[in-house]
Amino acid sequence: MNRCLTDGEAKRMTAPKRGLTNEQFAWLLIIPLLIFAVGIVAYPLGYSFWLSLNKINFAIGMFEFDWFGQYATFLKDPNAAYYTLTSLRFTAESVVLCMGLGLAMALVLNEAFPGRRLVRVTTLLPWAVSEFATAVIWRYMYNPDLGIITGMASILGLQAPGQIITSDNAVECLSIAYSWHFSPLIAFFLLSGLQTVPEELYRAAKIDGAGALRRFWSIILPHLRYAILVSLVLITLEAARAVDIILILTAGGPGIASETLTYHIFRESFINLNMGIGSAVSYILLIIIVAIAIVYFLLLTRKK
Numbered sequence: 604m605n606r607c608l609t610d611g612e613a614k615r616m617t618a619p620k621r622g623l624t625n626e627q628f629a630w631l632l633i634i635p636l637l638i639f640a641v642g643i644v645a646y647p648l649g650y651s652f653w654l655s656l657n658k659i660n661f662a663i664g665m666f667e668f669d670w671f672g673q674y675a676t677f678l679k680d681p682n683a684a685y686y687t688l689t690s691l692r693f694t695a696e697s698v699v700l701c702m703g704l705g706l707a708m709a710l711v712l713n714e715a716f717p718g719r720r721l722v723r724v725t726t727l728l729p730w731a732v733s734e735f736a737t738a739v740i741w742r743y744m745y746n747p748d749l750g751i752i753t754g755m756a757s758i759l760g761l762q763a764p765g766q767i768i769t770s771d772n773a774v775e776c777l778s779i780a781y782s783w784h785f786s787p788l789i790a791f792f793l794l795s796g797l798q799t800v801p802e803e804l805y806r807a808a809k810i811d812g813a814g815a816l817r818r819f820w821s822i823i824l825p826h827l828r829y830a831i832l833v834s835l836v837l838i839t840l841e842a843a844r845a846v847d848i849i850l851i852l853t854a855g856g857p858g859i860a861s862e863t864l865t866y867h868i869f870r871e872s873f874i875n876l877n878m879g880i881g882s883a884v885s886y887i888l889l890i891i892i893v894a895i896a897i898v899y900f901l902l903l904t905r906k907k
Contacts (some may be wrong), residue, residue, distance in 0.1 A: 655882035662876040673883035682859060688864040694773050697842035700782035705789030713797045730787040738851030741780035770860035773853050777861055781848055789834045796830030832903045836896050845891050863887045
């Protein structure tokens with residue numbers, strides 16, 4: 604026997620089914636990513652900051668809350684300024700070398716010539732090699748007995764240079780090795796920017812009689828502004844936190860000649876087991892990197 608539907612039941616049956624709105628669906632996708640980001644980024648940052656507020660030495664089982672005492676301990680270190688200046692020196696030299704080599708490679712790779720695709724692939728190989736492997740390669744190259752520099756001097760009939768890495772040039776040796784590793788990636792960042800320059804601008808500039816330097820300054824450089832900004836921030840971040848290449852090539856030496864903040868963090872945290880000092884110096888380094896990145900942004904995005 605059929606039963607008559609009430610008004611409420613009829614409305615529920617005839618009402619269209621509602622799905623998620625676009626905003627609700629977006630949040631459904633974003634929330635798991637936010638939870639994941641908190642787990643792998645925010646929590647380690649927070650925990651390392653907590654460690655920096657404690658006097659910790661696993662070698663003797665010490666774990667005492669010290670507020671900002673570990674920051675003060677590092678800043679009172681007579682070598683703290685030297686570690687900081689060495690970091691800035693290594694980073695600045697790496698930035699200059701990487702940008703110079705990267706821009707030169709990008710300009711060459713942007714031209715049309717036979718075998719360009721093969722050259723582009725092989726150019727990227729030094730970056731594909733790990734930083735650790737790069738350090739091993741350059742350690743052999745800098746070897747005073749077996750290295751390529753000594754070998755080339757012998758072939759050319761010159762006197763062997765002897766010890767290549769000294770306290771005077773240790774940072775420069777590190778910067779050269781690091782730039783060999785990282786400049787190919789910068790070249791491809793800049794190459795992507797070069798390929799956005801309209802060909803009509805080149806032709807118009809040539810018709811107007813503009814030379815190569817004028818075309819570079821007036822056409823190429825403005826189009827590369829944001830590619831340069833990204834490259835500068837990336838090089839600065841990577842060079843400032845480089846440790847493998849320093850550990851393998853110089854171990855911070857001779858003496859403390861090439862001991863950067865990053866290597867000091869490694870030594871305090873994993874050799875001396877002083878995690879409090881290591882974490883505190885990490886945050887000091889983070890502040891320096893953020894400040895440099897802000898300066899880059901202000902210089903390269905200001906309006907003329």
